[in-house]
Amino acid sequence: MSPRQWSTTFLQPQPTDPTTKFALIILNQPFSFPLLDRLWNSCEWRCCADGGANRLYDSFESLGLSPEELEMMRKSYLPDLVKGDLDSVRDEVREYYSSLGVRVIHDHDQYSTDLMKCISAIQEKEKAECTKEIPEQYTIILLGGLSGRLDQTVHTLSLLHKLRKTRRFLFAVTDDNVGWVLDEGEHIITIDHSILGPTCGLLPVGIDSTILSTKGLRWNLDEKESCFDGLVSTSNHLVPEEQVVWIKTTKPIWWVAELRTLS
Template identity: 65%
Template sequence: MTSWNVNFLQGNKHGNLGHALIILNQPFSAALFHRVWLSCEWRCCADGGANRLYDLFEGDELRSHYLPHLIKGDLDSIRPDVQEYYRSHGVPIIQDNDQDSTDLMKCLSAIHDKEQAGASEQLKVILLGGLAGRLDQTIHLLSYLHKLRKTRKSVVAVTDDNVGWVLDSGEHFIEIDHDVLGQTCGLLPVGINSTKLSTTGLRWNLTDQVSSFDGLISTSNHLLPGENVWIKTSEPIWWTVELKDITTISQMV
């Protein structure tokens, strides 16, 4: 049984050590950013993700409090003014022109190198962005996380609309934080021919139900109020759930 939670969405800087953040080149709200930033001990921008971080703030005084540990990519998207600002503040900027890897893959490689160098426990990775915008980039993220399930214990993608990750074959217990998660969820058979699903904690539960792109897909399912979720799947599958509007989070300090 694998256990999951979304505690990183609580923005508790004291309770979520062991998380690494990768900021992708997609829009996100200040409220969501603040929560995931506080919840991570190491932060990296994937190329143009540095533009998103920079543009989140109107002045350098506040911006200087949110410096990433690294910016990495082929650097075809980061603006010159952004690159100069972070370089002047001591942020390492690494250009990697390998055309067989995306900026996301290059940042994951940096996390792996950090873990190897420090002989530390594997970090849980939070991707800010990746489930919106260009379809080809979204499909790449779905594919890449499907592959990463074999080598990393936790890689989660989050946007202002939803959060999602890959459930490998087997049983999973998902602790539902009903304060931040909305009711709509889905189990998506991406990258597989089919899977057999059983669940509890959903409005429309499944019992040994075959799910595939040619058959049934459990979309627009609902979480039950006050309940956690149990899922058993015979093959890897994507789990996704909507987020509530968290833009009312307190102002950054």
């Protein structure tokens, strides 16, 4: 089997991958407007997970806009959907988006989180748009999920680990880093040094151990065991001269890379 190819083109100032459909899920965690703007422009479908609607609504207030400009900005960034149990979204935010035609869905399922509810909405959208036997998948980008409350972070780690077999590409992005699950096998990650680095890591989360080999890092591994009771490759570095990183793993692991400050 050939190595799986990965890139972070969705973080570039201008979208550069017209062949891929991207879907954005905004979680209830802080983020900067430059990061929101990059991801928003890369995606053709956007969803707020419950309190993520508050974050989107409030994200323009730091821009120093007049009331009229602020209203125009908010209307330029209308999500396609707000979904969750709606215990976090403020009443005025819910009413604002509803008044502008945004679908707001109250999902009462207590056995799924707001993030899971939004991923379910994407899966329903894929089926509705399907013209083939196997639906074409969106590449899902989570804005948030790797910061804030530890229990929510662990949920993100766990959910992406579980979804690796059914979702081909799913990323989590914060202002500090971008991360995703590498399933067992070989992977080639294209590195955009203007966006990523220098720090990166390979995290054996949700497994007993894995055997890792790498190329393109400052401190490469050669058939080394990685586990929580032993070696964990944190604070590794991308090499400026290297344009790709090659990774081979016998079990699924998390890859994370530092995200440079966006302007």
